[in-house]
Amino acid sequence: MELAMVADPKFIFTIFFLTLGPVKIISPFARLTHEATPNYRRDVAIRAAIIATTVVLLVALLGHRLVVNYQLSFDSLRLAGGLVLLISALLNTFPHLQPPLEVPKTQPTAMQLAITPIVSPIVIPPVGVAAILIFSTMFQEDLGMEWLIVRTLLIVMAIDFLAMLFAHKIIKVPGLMQVLTLANLVLTFVQVALAIQVILIVLKSLGIVR
Secondary structure (H helix, E strand, C coil): CCHHHHCCHHHHHHHHHHHHCCCCCHHHHHHHCCCCCHHHHHHHHHHHHHHHHHHHHHHHHHHHHHHHHCCCCHHHHHHHHHHHHHHHHHHHHCHHHCCCCCCCCCCCCHHHHHHHHHHHHHHCCHHHHHHHHHHHHHCCCCHHHHHHHHHHHHHHHHHHHHHHHCHHHHCCCCCHHHHHHHHHHHHHHHHHHHHHHHHHHHHHHCCCCC
């Protein structure tokens, strides 16, 4: 993976949209708040957006320091990120491999639902954290790229907030969820390809493959 490609804003946005984006949020959010009032749904969406945005920014700005403290090589970080990206895509491709989403029998507070399971693991899955760490570590000494990463994360989080805010309206639009499901399948395939590409690049860097 050439550095110029990784530094491309479109590439960074694509990775964050795949791992942190709204497609995977709409159906679970609508299901978890199916019997809730509009005010409750709005409160959950606002709290989830604020918490998720805070978390991703902290990971982007401070996460690479943890990597440095543990003296992890960049190749190990990329390989771990590639594996997490691949496993996440496979779980999306074969949903029966992961446990179904459980709807609480009693309605939790807006803050409780926003934290779990909305923010984690729906909005910010492990693969999303891995993607942020890879980019923030790669460009930790480039202020321009750090700002680009932060700006891209803010854009994705804003889209996620809108997806949660209008989730119940989106699922009622005829054919829209089918289109989003198809788009998600395409994005999942892209995610598999990107994951394999990252793994191959690391293996090439280590001299394991030509």
